[in-house]
Every structure is written in C-alpha cells, then in structure tokens.
Amino acid sequence: MNREIRMTELLQKARNYEEEQEAQAAPESRPLFHFSPRIGWTNDPNGFSWYNGQYHLFYQYYPYDTHWGPMHWGHAVSGDLLHWTYLPAALAPDQPYDAQGCFSGSALELPDGRHLLIYTGVQKGMDKMSMAGAPCRDLQMQCLAVGDGIEYEKYSGNPVIASADLPEGASPNDFRDPKIWRGDDGIYRCVVGSYAEEGAGQILLFTSGDAFHWSYKKVLACNENRYGTMWECPDFFVLDKKGVLITSPQDMEADGLEFSSGGRTLCLIGSYEEESDTFCEESAQCIDYGIDFYAPQTTLAPDGRRIMIGWMANWHTCGMRRTERPWFGQMTLPRELSIRNGRLIQQPVRELEQLRGNPVACEHVRVGEPVRLAGLGGRSIDMELTVRPADERQMYQKFALRFAADTRHFVELNYRPQEALAELDRTHCGSRHAMVHQCRCRVADQGGLLNMRIILDRYSAEVFFNDGEQVMTITFETDQAADGMEFLAVGDVFMDVVKFDLQRMEKE
Ligand code: FRU
Numbered sequence: 356m357n358r359e360i361r362m363t364e365l366l367q368k369a370r371n372y373e374e375e376q377e378a379q380a381a382p383e384s385r386p387l388f389h390f391s392p393r394i395g396w397t398n399d400p401n402g403f404s405w406y407n408g409q410y411h412l413f414y415q416y417y418p419y420d421t422h423w424g425p426m427h428w429g430h431a432v433s434g435d436l437l438h439w440t441y442l443p444a445a446l447a448p449d450q451p452y453d454a455q456g457c458f459s460g461s462a463l464e465l466p467d468g469r470h471l472l473i474y475t476g477v478q479k480g481m482d483k484m485s486m487a488g489a490p491c492r493d494l495q496m497q498c499l500a501v502g503d504g505i506e507y508e509k510y511s512g513n514p515v516i517a518s519a520d521l522p523e524g525a526s527p528n529d530f531r532d533p534k535i536w537r538g539d540d541g542i543y544r545c546v547v548g549s550y551a552e553e554g555a556g557q558i559l560l561f562t563s564g565d566a567f568h569w570s571y572k573k574v575l576a577c578n579e580n581r582y583g584t585m586w587e588c589p590d591f592f593v594l595d596k597k598g599v600l601i602t603s604p605q606d607m608e609a610d611g612l613e614f615s616s617g618g619r620t621l622c623l624i625g626s627y628e629e630e631s632d633t634f635c636e637e638s639a640q641c642i643d644y645g646i647d648f649y650a651p652q653t654t655l656a657p658d659g660r661r662i663m664i665g666w667m668a669n670w671h672t673c674g675m676r677r678t679e680r681p682w683f684g685q686m687t688l689p690r691e692l693s694i695r696n697g698r699l700i701q702q703p704v705r706e707l708e709q710l711r712g713n714p715v716a717c718e719h720v721r722v723g724e725p726v727r728l729a730g731l732g733g734r735s736i737d738m739e740l741t742v743r744p745a746d747e748r749q750m751y752q753k754f755a756l757r758f759a760a761d762t763r764h765f766v767e768l769n770y771r772p773q774e775a776l777a778e779l780d781r782t783h784c785g786s787r788h789a790m791v792h793q794c795r796c797r798v799a800d801q802g803g804l805l806n807m808r809i810i811l812d813r814y815s816a817e818v819f820f821n822d823g824e825q826v827m828t829i830t831f832e833t834d835q836a837a838d839g840m841e842f843l844a845v846g847d848v849f850m851d852v853v854k855f856d857l858q859r860m861e862k863e
Contacts, residue, residue, distance in 0.1 A: 413472070475532060701823045727839065764784055767783075785833045
C-alpha cells in the first residue's frame with residue numbers, strides 16, 4: 356500500500372512541476388506550430404492516436420531537466436495537428452517494472468471506448484549479477500495503461516510481454532518500443548524492436564485477441580547485418596496496398612548517399628499478407644535525409660490519411676547546444692504519407708495551409724549574382740520554389756537559397772543539377788560545435804528542374820523535394836532576428852517562388 360502511494364506521488368510531482376514551471380518557457384522561445392515539450396526534455400513521439408475527437412500525442416518526457424532522465428510520458432491534444440494543448444503528464448516511472456523509465460510505445464482505442472497505451476517498462480537489472488560479476492543490464496518489457504484521454508491507470512497484469520515471451524536469441528535488455536494496431540481480421544498486433552544475441556536488429560510480432568494477453572508470433576523483419584544494429588521504434592502499416600515497416604536503427608554506417616552514419620531512419624516497403632503475417636521486403640530507403648529526424652511514429656486520421664510525426668533532433672548532436680531555454684526537443688511537422696513509384700512520399704499535413712497568410716509571389720526571376728527579393732524572408736514561413744535552367748542548352752552548376760540570414764549567419768539549401776544533388780548546410784548558422792552541419796541527398800534529375808517546399812518554424816527547416824519524394828530536416832539555433840533570405844546561382848537560373856507567412860490561429 357505504501358508503495359502505491361509513493362508511486363502515485365511521482366506522477367503528482369511531475370504534474371505539479373510542469374504546471375508550475377510551464378510559464379518559464381515563454382511562447383516566443385518556442386516554435387510556432389511544431390510541438391515542443393511543456394517543460395524540460397522530450398525525445399520520441401509516443402501514443403500518437405485519434406481518440407475522442409482529437410489527436411493525442413504523448414512524448415518521451417523528463418520534465419525536471421533539459422537532458423534525458425527517467426522517462427515519463429507527457430501528453431497533449433490537438434484538433435488540427437498544429438495547435439497543441441498540454442494535458443497533465445500521463446505516466447511516471449512509478450512501478451517496480453518501469454522504475455527505470457516508461458519508454459516509447461503507442462496507443463489505440465479499445466472497442467469499449469477506453470484508450471489503451473502500450474509502452475516499454477524498464478526494470479533495474481542490478482539485483483542480479485552476470486556471470487562475469489558485472490551488474491546486469493536493465494530489463495525491458497511491454498506494459499499497458501488504460502485511460503479516458505486524461506487519466507491512465509497501469510494494468511494490474513503488467514508486464515504483458517516479458518522476457519519469457521521472447522524467442523530464442525532475442526535480448527531481454529534491448530526489447531522496446533511496441534507499436535500496436537488492430538488488423539482487418541480483428542486481431543491485435545504489436546511490433547517490438549529487438550536485438551538478437553548475435554548482434555542483429557529485428558522486429559518481433561506479437562498477437563492478441565483482446566490487446567491484454569499476448570503471444571509471440573514471428574520475426575516480421577530482420578536486419579541481416581544491414582542497416583545498423585538495434586532497430587528502435589518500429590511501426591508497421593498497410594499503405595496504398597503495400598506493407599510499410601519504418602524503424603530507427605542505431606549505429607548506421609554510411610551507404611552511398613542513401614544512409615549516412617549514426618542513428619538514421621529506415622523504411623522498408625514490400626508485400627504483406629495479413630493471414631500469415633508475411634512481409635516480403637521489396638525496397639529500402641531512408642525516410643528523412645536531414646540531420647534532425649528520428650523515431651517517427653504514424654497514426655491513421657479519421658479521414659483515412661496515414662500521418663507520421665518524428666522527433667526533430669538526433670542522439671548524436673542533441674547534447675551540443677547553447678540554449679538557455681527551459682525546454683529541449685521538438686517534433687517534426689506531421690506529414691501525410693503515400694507511396695508513389697515504390698517510394699514513400701511525405702507531404703506536410705494539409706491543415707498547414709490554413710495557417711498561411713501574406714502571400715508574396717515572384718515568377719520567372721532570373722537568378723545569378725546573390726539577390727534579395729522584396730517581401731521574401733522570415734523565420735516562420737511556407738515557401739514553394741521551382742528552379743530551372745535559364746538556357747536549356749547551358750545547365751547551371753548550382754542554385755542556392757540562404758535563409759535565417761543576417762550579416763554573418765545563414766543556413767544554405769543548394770542544388771547541383773549535374774550531380775542531381777541537394778544539400779542543406781548549417782555551417783554558418785552560429786553553431787560553435789564540431790558536429791555534423793551538412794546533409795545531402797539525391798533527387799530525381801529533370802533537366803535542372805526542381806521543385807521544393809521549404810517550411811521554417813523559428814529554429815527548424817523541413818524541405819520537401821519534388822512533391823515529397825525526398826525530405827530533409829534540420830534544426831539550428833540562429834537568433835530569430837536573422838530572418839533574411841538570399842538567392843544565388845552559379846550559371847543562370849529562372850525561379851518561381853511563392854511564400855506565405857505562417858501564423859497561429861488564436862482562439863476566439
Ligand atoms: C529512441 C529511444 C527508444 C526508447 C526511448 C527512450 O529514441 O532510444 O528506443 O524507448 O528512446 O527514451
């Protein structure tokens with residue numbers, strides 16, 4: 356009984372803290388329409404779901420510091436995926452089986468109208484010693500909480516998927532991030548990231564008739580020594596008649612321009628047969644070629660759209676910052692997914708268009724020497740840009756757009772048609788760290804013609820190339836006063852551009 360009270364206190368403490376401290380995070384210090392934590396730290400999006408007429412977004416949350424700590428689940432709701440209202444923290448690490456943290460997971464609505472959360476409980480492994488006498492690593496297991504959209508109660512039968520349910524060779528220490536859905540056949544399914552003892556990432560599939568009692572079914576997909584080591588944060592869904600597996604592999608090795616080293620995101624597309632749960636991989640691609648994108652999760656909107664949101668940061672650089680802000684971590688713009696020509700296509704959610712105002716359009720502008728154009732600039736904007744060679748017989752060498760610019764600083768987006776290479780470069784954004792500042796990707800070469808949609812929200816840029824065939828996301832901490840924009844080209848380019856300011860819709 357005592358233990359119960361202490362545990363409840365942990366959640367109460369977090370709720371009191373976030374309520375008291377929220378005012379420290381001035382709205383001016385936050386992005387306008389990208390989600391940021393109520394206070395303190397966030398990493399992965401969790402439990403992204405439509406429930407009771409709203410989108411619910413939970414998030415890996417440590418309210419007490421701007422660095423990672425014992426994980427709670429923060430909580431927010433939104434009607435349009437862009438304006439979020441904070442709700443009290445939903446989960447605290449207050450049980451013996453999750454005392455080291457309530458790690459990532461997902462949510463769905465049960466047939467009786469309750470909201471089900473499934474997450475990874477991390478249990479301290481210190482009480483047992485390994486053969487070598489070293490403390491054992493923490494154990495990871497899958498747990499449930501049931502609620503009404505505000506209050507969630509952890510299930511008395513937790514953990515519902517534990518070490519004993521693992522197939523041979525799968526590590527009980529790296530077994531996390533359950534993503535749950537209900538199949539067309541009414542069976543609940545859950546994919547979980549796993550690490551086989553011999554060092555390969557894999558995705559395990561579990562099934563259940565009632566979402567409370569689970570059994571192991573199979574390895575849905577595995578790494579086969581490609582694509583990093585442990586596969587974190589899996590998601591699996593059917594999209595445009597294809598099976599799509601997304602995951603965030605740790606320790607990726609660079610592979611051409613498709614994958615760069617570090618923690619990156621992977622999308623496998625293939626055939627899927629529900630009855631036997633057979634997924635046959637047909638193609639693999641990186642999801643976002645930028646620097647700040649990890650742990651994406653999807654949900655189905657009531658109108659049938661598959662919407663993805665990711666953590667707009669990465670583990671390798673998130674410690675390198677000079678911000679005094681009392682919060683850290685943002686989510687990407689929610690993106691609508693589809694498949695075109697075997698590729699995952701991403702578009703900003705269409706709701707964003709309602710935030711557009713003050714259009715400035717320029718057509719057929721000749722770009723060569725650096726030029727600034729009246730009305731083009733800003734740090735919270737949605738801009739569509741098309742470039743093409745001014746003379747088709749003479750291909751230009753490079754087109755560049757510099758934004759978030761003042762006399763010393765800028766972030767550069769450039770395109771080199773001869774190599775069909777796009778690049779984002781934040782070298783001059785004011786960073787004082789020796790960290791990755793550039794990212795590149797190949798885009799489809801169409802004789803020097805390229806369209807881009809660039810979304811800036813104070814401290815981030817998301818660039819969608821050729822209607823979402825490739826996406827690149829980066830963050831930067833440049834002072835907000837740096838809101839200039841400049842265009843330049845090596846060679847001659849014609850450009851069409853339309854820019855909108857993005858504005859929050861204030862409540863009436
Ligand atoms: C991914 C991740 C997950 C884990 C969570 C912990 O970013 O490492 O695998 O559940 O973060 O905060």
